[in-house]
Amino acid sequence: MRLVLVGPPGAGKGTQAQYIASNLSIPKISTGDIFRANVSGGTDLGKLAKTYMDRGDLVPDEVTIAMVRDRLSEDDAQDGFLLDGFPRNVAQAEILRDMLKDWGQALDLVLELVVDDDEVVRRLAGRRTCSQCGRIWHVEFDDKKDDKCDACGGALFQRDDDKEETVRHRLEVYQEQTAPLVSYYADEDILVGVDATGPVEEVTQRAMDAIRPFMG
Ligand code: ADP
Numbered sequence: 337m338r339l340v341l342v343g344p345p346g347a348g349k350g351t352q353a354q355y356i357a358s359n360l361s362i363p364k365i366s367t368g369d370i371f372r373a374n375v376s377g378g379t380d381l382g383k384l385a386k387t388y389m390d391r392g393d394l395v396p397d398e399v400t401i402a403m404v405r406d407r408l409s410e411d412d413a414q415d416g417f418l419l420d421g422f423p424r425n426v427a428q429a430e431i432l433r434d435m436l437k438d439w440g441q442a443l444d445l446v447l448e449l450v451v452d453d454d455e456v457v458r459r460l461a462g463r464r465t466c467s468q469c470g471r472i473w474h475v476e477f478d479d480k481k482d483d484k485c486d487a488c489g490g491a492l493f494q495r496d497d498d499k500e501e502t503v504r505h506r507l508e509v510y511q512e513q514t515a516p517l518v519s520y521y522a523d524e525d526i527l528v529g530v531d532a533t534g535p536v537e538e539v540t541q542r543a544m545d546a547i548r549p550f551m552g
């Protein structure tokens with residue numbers, strides 16, 4: 337299964353990607369996570385990406401695409417993958433399509449996680465991430481009173497780009513650059529919208545129901 341998750345920042349892509357990828361036994365490939373790992377590791381890629389991420393802008397396509405090409409070339413991605421956060425504009429989508437075609441592959445399905453702006457802002461304002469295992473939590477919805485990860489005990493942190501001003505800009509970037517992907521993939525007949533409101537488990541259930549008809 338070759339799957340893409342689209343949706344605004346805070347829609348729950350990372351949260352759902354954990355469960356969907358594990359249900360389908362495919363690797364979860366999150367460009368945001370790979371960029372953040374490079375930022376923490378102080379690599380050249382991380383230094384470059386950080387200037388864009390801190391502003392809430394997209395990292396240039398050239399850099400992002402090269403990184404995704406490398407990741408998709410790895411052994412574990414040959415029989416399927418779940419992309420979270422890529423593609424994020426039509427140019428990236430076109431290059432992904434051509435790249436897969438060269439390898440005799442194609443996307444099976446694009447899931448759009450649908451939530452309104454108010455909910456997105458609430459979700460991002462309370463988002464916390466585990467510095468050890470990368471799990472995503474929410475201060476209010478997960479009732480997190482301490483700053484420790486319930487899964488591994490690691491320290492939780494708030495992402496720099498989840499500050500209110502940066503969030504506003506990321507939502508504009510989403511509307512301008514990423515939202516056009518919805519009609520792009522609808523035209524290709526591989527888009528399914530999923531209501532991403534309500535409890536996490538219910539959203540996962542809806543996503544799995546949407547995926548099942550596309551499984552070979
Ligand atoms: P969110 O989950 O809130 O949508 P991500 O973790 O996916 O955010 O991305 C964080 C940041 O990483 C983005 O704001 C952007 O700067 C960069 N980034 C992630 N994926 C891409 C991509 N496909 N193209 C360009 N920049 C990206």
Ligand code: ADP
Pocket residue numbers: 343344345346347348349350351352459460462463464472473474475477532533534535536539
């Ligand atoms: P994205 O990757 O799309 O930016 P995340 O998966 O990081 O989104 O989720 C953003 C925040 O919303 C996190 O704090 C997460 O715990 C929370 N969240 C995700 N799904 C739900 C849900 N169904 N209900 C309530 N909160 C959620």
